[in-house]
Amino acid sequence: xxxxxxxxxxxxxxxxxxxxxxxxxxxxxxxxxxxxxxxxxxxxxxxxxxxxxxxxxxxxxxxxxxxxxxxxxxxxxxxxxxxxxxxxxxxxxxxxxxxxxxxxxxxxxxxxxxxxxxxxxxxxxxxxxxxxxxxxxxxxxxxxxxxxxxxxxxxxxxxxxxxxxxxxxx
Amino acid sequence: xxxxxxxxxxxxxxxxxxxxxxxxxxxxxxxxxxxxxxxxxxxxxxxxxxxxxxxxxxxxxxxxxxxxxxxxxxxxxxxxxxxxxxxxxxxxxxxxxxxxxxxxxxxxxxxxxxxxxxxxxxxxxxxxxxxxxxxxxxxxxxxxxxxxxxxxxxxxxxxxxxxxxxxxxxxxxxxxxxxxxxxxxxxxxxxxxxxxxxxxxxxxxxxxxxxxxxxxxxxxxxxxxxxxxxxxxxxxxxxxxxxxxxxxxxxxxxxxxxxxxxxxxxxxxxxxxxxxxxxxxxxxxxxxxxxxxxxxxxxxxxxxxxxxxxxxxxxxxxxxxxxxxxxxxxxxxxxxxxxxxxxxxxxxxxxxxxxxxxxxxxxxxxxxxxxxxxxxxxxxxxxxxxxxxxxxxxxxxxxxxxxxxxxxxxxxxxxxxxxxxxxxxxxxxxxxxxxxxxxxxxxxxxxxxxxxxxxxxxxxxxxxxxxxxxxxxxxxxxxxxxxxxxxxxxxxxxxxxxxxxxx
Numbered sequence: 001x002x003x004x005x006x007x008x009x010x011x012x013x014x015x016x017x018x019x020x021x022x023x024x025x026x027x028x029x030x031x032x033x034x035x036x037x038x039x040x041x042x043x044x045x046x047x048x049x050x051x052x053x054x055x056x057x058x059x060x061x062x063x064x065x066x067x068x069x070x071x072x073x074x075x076x077x078x079x080x081x082x083x084x085x086x087x088x089x090x091x092x093x094x095x096x097x098x099x100x101x102x103x104x105x106x107x108x109x110x111x112x113x114x115x116x117x118x119x120x121x122x123x124x125x126x127x128x129x130x131x132x133x134x135x136x137x138x139x140x141x142x143x144x145x146x147x148x149x150x151x152x153x154x155x156x157x158x159x160x161x162x163x164x165x166x167x168x169x170x
Numbered sequence: 171x172x173x174x175x176x177x178x179x180x181x182x183x184x185x186x187x188x189x190x191x192x193x194x195x196x197x198x199x200x201x202x203x204x205x206x207x208x209x210x211x212x213x214x215x216x217x218x219x220x221x222x223x224x225x226x227x228x229x230x231x232x233x234x235x236x237x238x239x240x241x242x243x244x245x246x247x248x249x250x251x252x253x254x255x256x257x258x259x260x261x262x263x264x265x266x267x268x269x270x271x272x273x274x275x276x277x278x279x280x281x282x283x284x285x286x287x288x289x290x291x292x293x294x295x296x297x298x299x300x301x302x303x304x305x306x307x308x309x310x311x312x313x314x315x316x317x318x319x320x321x322x323x324x325x326x327x328x329x330x331x332x333x334x335x336x337x338x339x340x341x342x343x344x345x346x347x348x349x350x351x352x353x354x355x356x357x358x359x360x361x362x363x364x365x366x367x368x369x370x371x372x373x374x375x376x377x378x379x380x381x382x383x384x385x386x387x388x389x390x391x392x393x394x395x396x397x398x399x400x401x402x403x404x405x406x407x408x409x410x411x412x413x414x415x416x417x418x419x420x421x422x423x424x425x426x427x428x429x430x431x432x433x434x435x436x437x438x439x440x441x442x443x444x445x446x447x448x449x450x451x452x453x454x455x456x457x458x459x460x461x462x463x464x465x466x467x468x469x470x471x472x473x474x475x476x477x478x479x480x481x482x483x484x485x486x487x488x489x490x491x492x493x494x495x496x497x498x499x500x501x502x503x504x505x506x507x508x509x510x511x512x513x514x515x516x517x518x519x520x521x522x523x524x525x526x527x528x529x530x531x532x533x534x535x536x537x538x539x540x541x542x543x544x545x546x547x548x549x550x551x552x553x554x555x556x557x558x559x560x561x562x563x564x565x566x567x568x569x570x571x572x573x574x575x576x577x578x579x580x581x582x583x584x585x586x587x588x589x590x591x592x593x594x595x596x597x598x599x600x601x602x603x604x605x606x607x608x609x610x611x612x613x614x615x616x617x618x619x620x621x622x623x624x625x626x627x628x629x630x631x632x633x634x635x636x637x638x639x640x641x642x643x644x645x646x647x648x649x650x651x652x653x654x655x656x657x658x659x660x661x662x663x664x665x666x667x668x669x670x671x672x673x
Contacts, residue, residue, distance in 0.1 A: 059352035138556035
């Protein structure tokens with residue numbers, strides 16, 4: 001059902017057996033490096049430390065050091081993607097598109113979290129469990145009804161009664 | 171003697187015994203469910219554990235860690251799917267044994283080896299933890315800084331993943347630790363004017379999202395995979411002949427597991443793979459491996475369970491997690507106000523005795539549980555994902571909410587769930603982030619203290635002998651994959667053409 005579809009078969013080695021650019025790794029390097037550079041620049045917007053507290057290492061120094069390390073690692077990742085060794089080319093798996101089921105499942109997770117705010121916890125639990133189960137191909141409706149009814153009751157007992165959590169309500 | 175007495179006191183409390191029995195049963199159950207392992211389960215339990223008394227709470231997580239590590243072997247043998255990553259090596263010979271009708275024998279050997287390895291690992295932990303903690307009396311900020319850097323450097327040597335990606339994960343975790351108000355100055359860092367971020371990224375919500383939420387999305391791509399139970403077996407006690415044949419294997423596996431476990435950032439998965447490879451390397455019957463050699467079941471099972479004791483050593487003695495599960499256990503300890511290290515041994519010896527006792531008892535209990543319940547636990551692995559995972563996510567989300575009754579926490583958990591999925595998809599293990607988050611605070615704090623102590627000269631850290639040793643080990647740790655490759659290349663060059671490389 002949720003088979004991953006291959007969209008990029010240009011990775012690994014070319015017809016002459018030479019390693020070719022690993023596009024997915026290069027994109028990762030660019031995202032990580034770009035993000036780190038952006039955050040590095042952001043450290044210059046941190047509030048100034050008052051003189052009475054300005055002793056020792058300032059609050060921006062350590063994050064900057066870590067971000068520089070991240071930038072260095074992203075450059076290394078990018079370099080390896082541009083100039084892969086034969087060994088890494090042999091191991092390299094072509095990039096595949098993310099299956100639709102992942103997006104749909106992620107959408108349901110998001111709706112569940114949004115639902116907690118608007119319709120309350122217990123209705124959200126029921127709707128989410130049934131919807132995800134159906135989305136994933138379950139068709140034993142009776143079993144779905146019984147299982148998730150019992151589970152919702154257990155959630156109520158555990159969180160509301162035993163742990164005294166004020167679960168979100170409508 | 172004092173320790174033994176305190177262990178007995180802990181075990182004589184019916185509440186504690188009930189906790190051990192319940193935790194071990196739950197742990198084996200969780201271990202037998204592919205996708206759910208000790209890391210996911212302990213992360214899911216964190217919101218409940220932090221409401222418990224410290225000793226029973228941490229003992230429960232430790233017991234689940236031990237039992238889930240064993241539980242993974244059941245499905246590895248019967249359906250060729252390791253319940254936990256640590257049981258991956260067990261499939262190599264466990265499943266072929268089951269296929270040829272010896273599933274009961276394989277299960278018995280796995281149970282016996284796991285329990286023996288686990289008990290030996292814990293005995294080593296009882297001896298090594300206080301010794302290591304005593305060493306920590308000589309530690310100041312410089313030494314703690316170097317030790318935490320050493321812990322991070324070990325991420326480079328975790329096998330199976332890219333060194334660079336592990337280090338990126340670790341650095342990202344350290345960076346996450348800087349989010350929130352700076353403790354010394356109160357200056358806000360990376361909070362984006364979100365008041366909920368002022369106190370920093372909450373580790374419990376982050377871990378629940380990364381491990382449980384990320385795994386749910388991964389599971390959505392595994393729905394077509396059919397699992398078949400190759401045998402419906404009851405574990406059989408190993409025969410005397412098998413025990414005579416395996417005792418050396420179990421001892422070697424236990425030794426490797428304990429040692430690998432003690433190294434920061436390594437863990438049961440690495441230990442099991444190394445133990446399997448070493449057993450095959452030195453075996454007189456190399457050809458049997460992969461086809462159903464009983465040594466191929468005993469070695470990784472002894473090693474991964476011995477590693478549970480080993481990984482607790484640096485966690486309890488120094489506050490440096492030995493692996494993914496112990497990183498979460500350490501988080502729970504910190505949230506409960508327990509600071510690992512020599513003070514813990516001085517001030518609360520009963521706490522450590524309780525943890526030792528709980529883990530020992532769990533190993534003994536799963537020996538019986540595995541023998542009588544393997545058939546039941548193997549069927550649990552057939553629970554459909556369509557029912558299991560919706561429930562797991564609900565527990566994750568409401569657990570994340572329940573700690574501070576905050577919907578922001580649930581949103582944070584969700585963001586980390588997406589991050590966890592994408593990380594795994596592109597070859598970034600989530601455990602280094604957790605290691606980074608925990609060790610990052612230690613690194614920054616001790617670095618700042620050292621700066622003040624040594625009047626702004628950070629080079630003075632290198633003049634502290636213990637710190638220097640750890641920093642030197644860190645350099646070796648980071649360069650170890652490179653050194654390994656150089657040695658291999660050299661070996662290849664020196665080998666006459668046509669000679670097959672030794673596996």
